[in-house]
Amino acid sequence: MPQRRIFSVVGARPQFIKAGPVERAFKDHAASRSYIVHTGQHYDANMSEVFFEELQIPQPSFKLNISGGSHGEMTGRMLEALDRLFIDERPDGVLVYGDTNSTLAGALAASKLSIPVFHIEAGLRSFNRAMPEEINRVLTDHVSDLLFCPTAAAVENLVREGVTQGVYAVGDVMQDATQQAAARAETASTVLETLDLVGRPYVLCTIHRAENTNDLDRLRALLDYVRETAAGRLIVFPVHPRTRKICEAAGIGLEGFMPIDPAGYLDLQRLISGCELVCCDSGGLQKEAYFHRRPCVTLRDETEWVETIDAGWNRLWRTPDFVSPRRGITDYGDGHAARRIVEHIDQWFATA
Structure with missing residues (x-):
């Protein structure tokens, strides 16, 4: 019997990270074979190629080279290209990650062709429909x-929406990725030495979401807030290309910050492990901070990762203090979420 073909659609930095352990699980444990489809949503070498190299992910089997434009334009172009690809190639299933435009385009293209869709990080909700990512998640x-849920709360969200079939709590593949990369980062990354950060207290900051960067008053307020929260500590700021362009065009200064290019995955792990505090609007970085047991302030008005707040490791920027004593989060699993995912996919095909 020929091996089943799963097309894994990725396009953005967080998806490359999650794909690392999942691709290894397909190679080591699955009866199916994964073929990576890169939409091109993140195309800059620092946002894409470096992750494939450092995470030892197989090179994409298909590259669509689609980036730029509004959310609707980008999603529409991806949907058109993926529709053609799936018609030509007829994969047995399509795997999508997270909540980006690539996620939604992959899921819609497959479902309209009656190709099974498998969603990693299902069930997450911010309950803020103004976020494009929230629309992508729900649809x-x-x-x-x-639907592979990273937490029990994600399962409960789906139940409230009437989604109960094919739902599995498997743990978080980001936990898998961090465990696999942490030891390598300590020896392979020299970022702390290069930036002269060894022994220096610093805060790690990232800001990239449209809700923060498209509103210049809000962006200025967030930057001022991070300066105040850093309390004189150096602020290391890997700057997203779009954020950098907006700051330059608006004349927004970065006094007190150390702006650097977007960091590769191993460098970022080292930066997290060496910092005293993370300030970010990234969903993935909130969890990575927890995995390294670093406190985090989320520069948003809500978060999908409510367990990081409940466990005392995270707080929203408008919240004056952490709400709970710090404790471990068992929901995120034991570092074997990826293996459970491919086992469920194989079992689904065996019984379908």
Whole structure:
């Protein structure tokens, strides 16, 4: 019997990170074979190629080279290209990650062709429909055949929406990725030495979401807030290309910050492990901070990762203090979420 072909759609930095352990699990444990489809949503070498190299992910089998434009334009172009690809190649299933435009385009293209859809990080909700990512999450979940939830709260969110079939709490593949990369980062990354950060207290900051960067008053307020919160400590700021362009065009200064290019995955792990505090609007970085047991301030008005707040490791920027004593989060699993995912996919095909 020929090996089943799963097309894994990725396009943005967080998806490359999650794909690392999942691709290894497909190679080591699965009866199916994964073929990576890179939409091109993140195309800059620092946002894309470096992750494939450092995470030892197989090079994409298909590159669509689609980036730029509004959310609707980008999603539409991806949907058109993926539709053609899936018609030509007829994969047995399509795997999508997270909540980006690439996620939604992959899920819609597959579901319209009656190709099974498997969603990693299903069930997450911010309950803020003004976020494009929230729309992507909800729509993707409601067309998916298998929904792999990182937490019990994500399962409960799906139940409230009437989604109960094919739902599995498997743990968090970001936990898998961090465990696999942490030891390598300590020996392979020299970022702390290069930036002269060894022994120096610093805060790690990232800001990239449209809700923060498209509103210049809000962006200025966030930067001022991070300066105040850093309390004189150096602020290391890997600057997203779009954020840098907006700051330069608006004349927004970065006094007190150390702006650097977007960091590769191993460098970022080292930066997290060496810092005293993370300030970010990234969903993935909130969890990575926890995995390294570093406190985090989320520069948003809500978070999907409510357990990081409940466990005392995270708080929203408008919240004056951490709400709970710090404790471990068992929901995120034991570092074997990826293996559970490919096992469920194989079992689904065996019984379908």
